Amino acid sequence: MICAIDMTRALVGLFIMFFFTYLLRMFPLVLFKKKIQSTFVNSFLYYVPYAVIASLTFPEIFTSTGSLDTAICGTAVAMLLAFFKRSLVIVALAAIVTVYLVQFIL
Numbered sequence: 136m137i138c139a140i141d142m143t144r145a146l147v148g149l150f151i152m153f154f155f156t157y158l159l160r161m162f163p164l165v166l167f168k169k170k171i172q173s174t175f176v177n178s179f180l181y182y183v184p185y186a187v188i189a190s191l192t193f194p195e196i197f198t199s200t201g202s203l204d205t206a207i208c209g210t211a212v213a214m215l216l217a218f219f220k221r222s223l224v225i226v227a228l229a230a231i232v233t234v235y236l237v238q239f240i241l
Contacts (some may be wrong), residue, residue: 201235204241209234 154237171177197206221229 200238202238202241203239205234208237 171180177234196210197203200206200209209230212233216226216229
């Protein structure tokens with residue numbers, strides 16, 4: 136059973152996350168009224184979401200399976216398929232199947 140204090144903390148945390156997410160999304164709209172002409176700034180803003188997602192998810196890959204061996208095998212398969220430009224669904228499913236097969240073998 137969830138206590139009232141835990142629910143209050145959860146709601147406060149949810150509100151704080153909402154506020155900062157909204158703030159970060161509205162800040163560029165308010166700050167940049169005109170179209171950005173700089174190619175450097177445009178390319179920087181284009182690649183930032185990919186870099187952030189990669190930096191947040193990549194370390195988690197090696198701790199999510201509980202075994203470093205299975206994580207390395209799944210990551211290797213995913214990177215190999217991504218290198219050959221397979222679809223995201225194929226890459227994800229192949230990595231998952233690889234992790235399960237390696238866990239079964241080990």
